[in-house]
Amino acid sequence: xxxxxxxxVYDPFADTGEEEAGQPQGYIHIRIQQRxxxxxxxxxxxxPGEYDQKKLLKAFKKEFACNGTLVQxxxxxxxxxxQGDQRLKVQNFxxxxxxxxxxxxxxxx
Amino acid sequence: MSDAENDHQNNxxxxxxxxxxxxxxxxxxxxxxxxxxxxxxxxEVEQRADIxxxxxxxxDYPAPVPLVEENNETEENNEDDEMSxxxxxxxxxxxxxxxxxxxxEEEEPAETTDFADLxxxxxxxxxxxxxxxxxxxxxxxxxxxxxxxxxATDGEHVDKETKVEDAWLNSDRDYTYPxxxxxxxxxxxxxxxxxAGEKRRYTIVPPAVHREGNKKTIFANVADICKRMHRQxxxxxxxxxxxxxxxxxxxxxxxxxxxxxxxxxQLENVLRRYIVEYVTCxxxxxxxxxxxxxxxxxFQQCESCGSTRSVSAIKTGFKAQTEKRAAQRRAAAV
Ligand SMILES: [Zn+2]
Numbered sequence: 018x019x020x021x022x023x024x025x026v027y028d029p030f031a032d033t034g035e036e037e038a039g040q041p042q043g044y045i046h047i048r049i050q051q052r053x054x055x056x057x058x059x060x061x062x063x064x065p066g067e068y069d070q071k072k073l074l075k076a077f078k079k080e081f082a083c084n085g086t087l088v089q090x091x092x093x094x095x096x097x098x099x100q101g102d103q104r105l106k107v108q109n110f111x112x113x114x115x116x117x118x119x120x121x122x123x124x125x126x
Numbered sequence: 127m128s129d130a131e132n133d134h135q136n137n138x139x140x141x142x143x144x145x146x147x148x149x150x151x152x153x154x155x156x157x158x159x160x161x162x163x164x165x166x167x168x169x170e171v172e173q174r175a176d177i178x179x180x181x182x183x184x185x186d187y188p189a190p191v192p193l194v195e196e197n198n199e200t201e202e203n204n205e206d207d208e209m210s211x212x213x214x215x216x217x218x219x220x221x222x223x224x225x226x227x228x229x230x231e232e233e234e235p236a237e238t239t240d241f242a243d244l245x246x247x248x249x250x251x252x253x254x255x256x257x258x259x260x261x262x263x264x265x266x267x268x269x270x271x272x273x274x275x276x277x278a279t280d281g282e283h284v285d286k287e288t289k290v291e292d293a294w295l296n297s298d299r300d301y302t303y304p305x306x307x308x309x310x311x312x313x314x315x316x317x318x319x320x321x322a323g324e325k326r327r328y329t330i331v332p333p334a335v336h337r338e339g340n341k342k343t344i345f346a347n348v349a350d351i352c353k354r355m356h357r358q359x360x361x362x363x364x365x366x367x368x369x370x371x372x373x374x375x376x377x378x379x380x381x382x383x384x385x386x387x388x389x390x391x392q393l394e395n396v397l398r399r400y401i402v403e404y405v406t407c408x409x410x411x412x413x414x415x416x417x418x419x420x421x422x423x424x425f426q427q428c429e430s431c432g433s434t435r436s437v438s439a440i441k442t443g444f445k446a447q448t449e450k451r452a453a454q455r456r457a458a459a460v
Binding site for chain 2: 046048049050051052053055058060062088090093096098124125126
């Protein structure tokens, strides 16, 4: 909250960031899925092509101390699967690697 | 513990074990060692006994002594006595004394302020000021939070604003921006409420969530919540399933059965995101919007400002295989 809110001129014509409706490409989707019991699974979909997913997975596994695999999806390409809820950690990791936080979308509860 | 340390310890243990084993093989050595140990132990016991005896001696002395020696000394001895016998109580006494000292210390500043000790006064005032401002800020934050919270019940924040309003009247400090703002709105609300831009707060009943069995969650009031949001239940449910990465069905009583275990808070979070994405107008923040579908694209039209925007389609995205492969194959075969 800025001290003088009146100076935050609101622009009704400004981009709402929702232009690319219908084809939200370029987003990195981090999702969570429940398995049996309290177990969960984190999936990272849509990582930029310039990243070596194998190396990323290796880094994730080491950094978050969890297991994971690389899955090849027909439509969505390579998807990283990690054991447990690693969503925030993945987001922090990626943004520290210089990926814009706005293209990272965390889903789930 | 690091591996190196572990190794070190293991080595030590091994060494010790080795020693004892060697001792076992050499009866004479073993005996010696045992004896030594025993002697040391006995010595210690004796020493302790000595100490005890000393105490007893001291306690014994005063009784016969007073008759022979001066009174002063007997008093001292008595004190010693107390100290030796009630060592514990003495400690307690000390603690008590410390506590008393602390109390005195705490009391002191108040006294000095009574004596108009200027520097201390200032300090105290500053403290209360900062505390007060912190409290104020907290109050403001809380107010905005409850205002933003769709699931919150009404009330409270009006009281806080009035509190904020005349908070500076009793002190000679300057009013702060939020306070002035609060005052303006208070007056505005009193005189011409239509100018205050008082929007009807958008609230939704919290989702009624309970568990069914071990693996399913019942979201009982989906229909009601969808009605309040003016959205088709299918759309909302599609979003819920996509976000939660699960599936489910609607039972006879219009309740949503979700596969997996979810808490009310979690569903609330997802619903909140749905409201931000698909219900509130991005231009004027009004929740009075309608969702229409035109050639496979959803458009959101605002009822209060008339703006229209396209809305991103709900995408399930990647779904990992969570069931056992055998079970999936069975399901596919049936
Ligand atoms: Zn609007």
